[in-house]
Amino acid sequence: MKTPSSLEDLIGALRCLPGVGPKSAQRMAYHLLQRDREGAMHLAHSLSHAVESVKHCGKCNNFSEQEICSMCSSAQRESDLLCVVEMPADLLMMEQAQCYRGMYFVLMGRLSPLDGVGARELPLARLVSRAQELDCEVILATNFTVEGEATAHYLATLLKSQGIKVSRIARGLPVGGELEHVDSGTLAQAVFERREIAA
Amino acid sequence: MKTPSSLEDLIGALRCLPGVGPKSAQRMAYHLLQRDREGAMHLAHSLSHAVESVKHCGKCNNFSEQEICSMCSSAQRESDLLCVVEMPADLLMMEQAQCYRGMYFVLMGRLSPLDGVGARELPLARLVSRAQELDCEVILATNFTVEGEATAHYLATLLKSQGIKVSRIARGLPVGGELEHVDSGTLAQAVFERREIAA
Numbered sequence: 001m002k003t004p005s006s007l008e009d010l011i012g013a014l015r016c017l018p019g020v021g022p023k024s025a026q027r028m029a030y031h032l033l034q035r036d037r038e039g040a041m042h043l044a045h046s047l048s049h050a051v052e053s054v055k056h057c058g059k060c061n062n063f064s065e066q067e068i069c070s071m072c073s074s075a076q077r078e079s080d081l082l083c084v085v086e087m088p089a090d091l092l093m094m095e096q097a098q099c100y101r102g103m104y105f106v107l108m109g110r111l112s113p114l115d116g117v118g119a120r121e122l123p124l125a126r127l128v129s130r131a132q133e134l135d136c137e138v139i140l141a142t143n144f145t146v147e148g149e150a151t152a153h154y155l156a157t158l159l160k161s162q163g164i165k166v167s168r169i170a171r172g173l174p175v176g177g178e179l180e181h182v183d184s185g186t187l188a189q190a191v192f193e194r195r196e197i198a199a
Numbered sequence: 200m201k202t203p204s205s206l207e208d209l210i211g212a213l214r215c216l217p218g219v220g221p222k223s224a225q226r227m228a229y230h231l232l233q234r235d236r237e238g239a240m241h242l243a244h245s246l247s248h249a250v251e252s253v254k255h256c257g258k259c260n261n262f263s264e265q266e267i268c269s270m271c272s273s274a275q276r277e278s279d280l281l282c283v284v285e286m287p288a289d290l291l292m293m294e295q296a297q298c299y300r301g302m303y304f305v306l307m308g309r310l311s312p313l314d315g316v317g318a319r320e321l322p323l324a325r326l327v328s329r330a331q332e333l334d335c336e337v338i339l340a341t342n343f344t345v346e347g348e349a350t351a352h353y354l355a356t357l358l359k360s361q362g363i364k365v366s367r368i369a370r371g372l373p374v375g376g377e378l379e380h381v382d383s384g385t386l387a388q389a390v391f392e393r394r395e396i397a398a
Contacts, residue, residue, distance in 0.1 A: 003287075004264040006249045013245035016238030017216075018230045024218070026288060029249070031217045033262060034307050037250050039215030044246035046212035047231070047239045050205045054232050063232060065203040088202075089225060108233050 007033070059130060061123055062088055062106040071104065078102050082131055083139045084155060086110050086148060094141065102139075105130055110142060111151040119154065127155070128162055137165040144171060206232070258329060260322055261287055261305040270303065277301050281330055282338045283354060285309050285347060293340065301338075304329055309341060310350040318353065326354070327361055336364040343370060 003011075007029060014025035032040040056062065057069035064070075071077060081102030085091050091104050105127050109117050131138050138159055142148035156166045172190040173182055182190075202210075206228060213224040231239040255261070256268035263269075270276060280301030284290050290303050304326050308316050330337050337358050341347035355365045371389040372381055381389075 003291075004253055004262055006245070006252045006264060007262055010245040010249040013238070013242040016231070016235050016242055017227050019223070019226075027218075028216050030262075030287060032215070032246070033249060033253050036215050039212070040246045040250050043212040043215055044243040044250075046205070046209040047243035047246075050209040050228070050232060051236050051239050051243075053205045054203055063203055063206055063229075065205060088229060092202075 056108075060104045060106055061108060061126065062091060062104065076101075079134050080136045081139060082134055082136055083141050084127065085141050086143060086151070090141065090143075102136075103134065107142070107151070110145075110147045111154055112147045122151075124155070124158060128159065128164075131159060131164050132162065137167060140166060140168045255307075259303045259305055260307060260325065261290060261303065275300075278333050279335045280338060281333055281335055282340050283326065284340050285342060285350070289340065289342075301335075302333065306341070306350070309344075309346045310353055311346045321350075323354070323357060327358065327363075330358060330363050331361065336366060339365065339367045 010032075011022070011025045011029045014020055014028050015022065017025075020028070032043075053065050054063050055065070055067075057064040057072055058067050059072040060069060062069055062071070066073075078101045081100070082105055083094065083100060083102055084105045084107060085094065086107050086109065088106055088108075091106055094100055094104075107122050107127075109122055111117060111119065111122065138155075140152040140155055142152045142155075152168055156168070159166045171186070171193060173179070173186060179187060209231075210221070210224045210228045213219055213227050214221065216224075219227070231242075252264050253262050254264070254266075256263040256271055257266050258271040259268060261268055261270070265272075277300045280299070281304055282293065282299060282301055283304045283306060284293065285306050285308065287305055287307075290305055293299055293303070306321050306326070308321055310316060310318065310321070337354075339351040339354055341351045341354075351367055355367070358365045370385070370392060372378070372385060378386060
């Protein structure tokens, strides 16, 4: 039995999605063709439209349909802080926390030699020139994973060599966290990075 | 911060894929736009092409680009057996097992009231007329899940009422299976459906 070539092609094309192997791709293709052809056509149009219209903001490097995104051109944002995050999803979380009114820079990745992402694959020159342009403190808000920490360390060295003030978001117990249930690494960091209580 | 509308639209469109929730859809969209725009365009074209060209074979109901698929029009297949399977993937497994040279009928689903799939949603009238046309034994090869079993039961009643000979593929221990490691349900069925050894 021969699978129709356009179906085989679709199964192959679906594998460009992260986390989708041959079995999932087959299941997705069957589902779309059997139950949701309208959804498939909508997906096809959304893909082409997004690829054509989504660029990177010239200032913060986030996804944007304009040259400069609405956040970077907003007069409401303070320009005395520049927060570096790995991905747009991290920026969204920062905004949801409503703790920050400064500017952002989105790396769109992290140093990850195993995935072939070195310093050259990240827009570091643009980050440095953006920080110099704003002449402000840079807050490193990469993840506290091995790769995120390595990225933060690398960025701190790079930015400080340019005379830029650099800080890192704090590690410690989560809000509402109990000592009994926290992992020992986090607890150790929380003790190590303890803060003096002002009199 | 506002996500670009074409990006939001893409994230929404990706959710038509089975098993893809909001977080996965976001991750997929970021991945495609950041790392694989070529793959995204290829996927868009494959989707439209497949939706336009993949139909159902008029005889076996499998996906096909022709009115009658290559298997149903092949002179190599025997027409004295009709095997009913749930999905094209099941048909592929049957073919890989190289145990069967007859015809197929693909239900493209199973009775599943919880998912809104009743007898009316399956092409049962076409199955009956195909079985009558071939005037042959029908082998029910739906899965041994609750839904597959219910489907087999329903089909058996339906087909036998039309005077059609019906059989079900056997349950029992898998080839190479050991009694010590098999689940008790399978072992009980294997005992219950034991076969007499001819002298």
